[in-house]
Amino acid sequence: MADTANLQHSRSNGHDHHPHFLVVAYGIQSHVNPAQDLARRLASIDASVVCTLSVHVAAHRRMFPSLASPDEETTDGVISYVPFSDGYDDRTEPIPTEDESARSRGASFRSLSSVISRLAARGRPVTCIVCTMALPAVLDVARKHGVPLAVFWNQPATVLAAYYHYYHGYKDLIASNAFDPACEVTLPGLQPLRMQCLPSFLVEKTSIGLSKMVIDDFQELFEFIDREKPMVLVNTFNELEATTLVAMQPYLKEVLFIGHFARSSARARIHIFQKDKKSYMEWLDAQQERSVIYISFGSVLTYSKQQLQEIAQGLEESDRPYLWVVRKDGRDEEVESFLANNTDHRNGMVIEWCDQLDVLSHSSIGCFVTHCGWNSTVESLAFGVPMVTVPNWSDQPTIAYLVEEKWRVGTRVYRDDQGIIVGTQLAKEIDFIMGDNEVASKIRQRANDFKQKIHEEATRGEKSEMSLQIFAKTMIGLGKGSQSNLRAYKN
Incomplete structure (x- = not known):
């Protein structure tokens, strides 16, 4: 990894004129790897594109244990990495409890706001934020700084559809049958699903603890999606979920599948745990x-x-x-x-x-x-x-x-x-x-x-890479600060 000073001499100079994607990910292995892959793919679209991946401090330290200063910014020569504080920098458990959630959200908001300010001061202003799901503080940050935001849904499209319809007319039906695991529910565009096949948070027998926190956070996320109509990038393949992706188009018009699997990318893969x-x-x-x-x-x-x-x-x-x-x-x-x-x-x-x-x-x-x-x-x-x-x-x-x-x-x-x-x-x-x-x-x-x-599909990459390029070009246009473009996109 290069040190912070070398960041100014990375792939291109004059970063203040370049599109800059800040990808913010939940600091667990299952979110970090696809987020890193997305950032690297965005950076490869054009030499002018700059990408930074940000996870909470505790995860950043585990990703880069050899850094002289454990919380410093670093780079792999393609993308940069900068941590933010969620208020629990020394935690070993990455998922906050319900009691910690409000404090963590406030700390994350302040820290990410500071990250955006520092990047701008270094000549690399953020022009688009991409966040993995379940990070409500990022929504606050995007609103405060007026930066366009996209959602990276790093679960199957079928799960996205289940959550979407839960918050759009099916909550009571699912709740009333949650105690019967064999009971089936038919959601628009999906085959009948038994209760025991739905995401667990939707059918929890109690509404306390982590389940309640996730349900509340996702409700806020889908309210944001309804109101702001951001692009939603789904980490799936057309070969796996083509029917579901088509079925979601009437509800999420800007949903794009961007699944990607390249064996060669394993060399740059992040491991939060030591092999x-x-x-x-x-x-x-x-x-x-x-x-x-x-x-x-x-x-x-x-x-x-x-x-x-x-x-x-x-x-x-x-x-x-x-x-x-x-x-x-x-x-x-x-x-x-x-x-x-x-x-x-x-x-x-x-x-x-x-x-x-x-x-x-x-x-x-x-x-x-x-x-x-x-x-x-x-x-x-x-x-x-x-x-x-x-x-x-x-x-x-x-x-x-x-x-x-x-x-x-x-x-x-x-x-x-x-x-x-x-x-x-x-x-x-x-x-x-x-x-x-x-x-x-x-x-x-x-x-x-x-x-x-x-x-x-990964070798040809026509569809997923075309989707990613559509996303990148759209967000690059929005990131130029044109309010008319922003209004046109959201309308």
């Missing part, structure tokens, strides 16, 4: 083709001792080699004790973190036991790896529905009444997806078909 030093790639090299179970539940979910025991039992019952990611952060004493006393993994390897793209692209991987985060799902599809889905919260139940029922490239394990993945059920679904039965063979074939489709 395990164990030689897991060499271990994979020694395994037979399509024989290994890869299991990872992303960057937020942590394990209880009971859950670890159940998963370990399921993996042992399956009697297949496995690579299991159990992050170091969030482990309590019971979990540490369990892992310390169970170091003899007869069939597999337990690691703290890995380069998931390297793992999923390895020929030895036979299936992916996944929490169904959107990044993980798209990556699995892009490498043709069938999935055993174990969704937990947020958009994950909807993504699991897409994987199992719409795309038919995987199977699902349902948690018990305590939210636990039962080992015997996990083993059953792994054995099914890895087996020689006809249904599993068809699942593997469809997964490989999606691999080819995503590769072709």
Whole structure:
């Protein structure tokens, strides 16, 4: 990474005359990676475009642990990185509680406002803000500074549609049936969805804590979308959700799909967690083709001792080699004790973190036991790896529905009444997806078909790149300060 002084000598000079996109992302792995990818793609559209990615301080420090000053601005030669404070700079848990939310919003607003002022003082005024969802403070900042704003929806279009219709006439219907997981609701443009397949925050049995905070934040976001009509960029592929994207056009006229998957971009990929030093790639090299179970539940979910025991039992019952990611952060004493006393993994390897793209692209991987985060799902599809889905919260139940029922490239394990993945059920679904039965063979074939489709779409890139260029050119025009252009765009 170059130091701050070198930022003035980056790709082009005279930044005050150049379009400058400030991409603000929630500081968790699932938001940072697609936001970074979006910023780098915007920067590649034209040599005059400047892009800066901003996440909260705690995440920035983990992204760049070697900086002399941990909160300084830095660059990778293509885009810049500058942190903002959400009021909890030393936090290890990135998601604020309900009580912390108001304080965090105020701190984020003040800090991001300061970031915009500093960038302007350095000759790089921000001409457009792009924010990942669930960042209400960014809406305040855009209004205060009069900067055009776009929304980056880094979840599937199906989830966007579910939230949109929830806030536009379907809230009471969903709320009245939330206690019946098998009850179906038909939303405009979507196939019937069972309650257990909707985003978890929409069907929570209680309206307290994180669920209430998310519902309130998203309501504000959709009110902003209704009022200001910003461009909404959806991180999906036409091959995956073409019907849903078309169905959303009457409601969100400026919705664009910009899905992108390029293996070469992995070199610049940000890792908030340090990769395990164990030689897991060499271990994979020694395994037979399509024989290994890869299991990872992303960057937020942590394990209880009971859950670890159940998963370990399921993996042992399956009697297949496995690579299991159990992050170091969030482990309590019971979990540490369990892992310390169970170091003899007869069939597999337990690691703290890995380069998931390297793992999923390895020929030895036979299936992916996944929490169904959107990044993980798209990556699995892009490498043709069938999935055993174990969704937990947020958009994950909807993504699991897409994987199992719409795309038919995987199977699902349902948690018990305590939210636990039962080992015997996990083993059953792994054995099914890895087996020689006809249904599993068809699942593997469809997964490989999606691999080819995503590769072709990403290689050609006509539609998604055209969408991105339309967005960039529109926002560059707005960023020139023409009030007439701004009014014309919003009207």
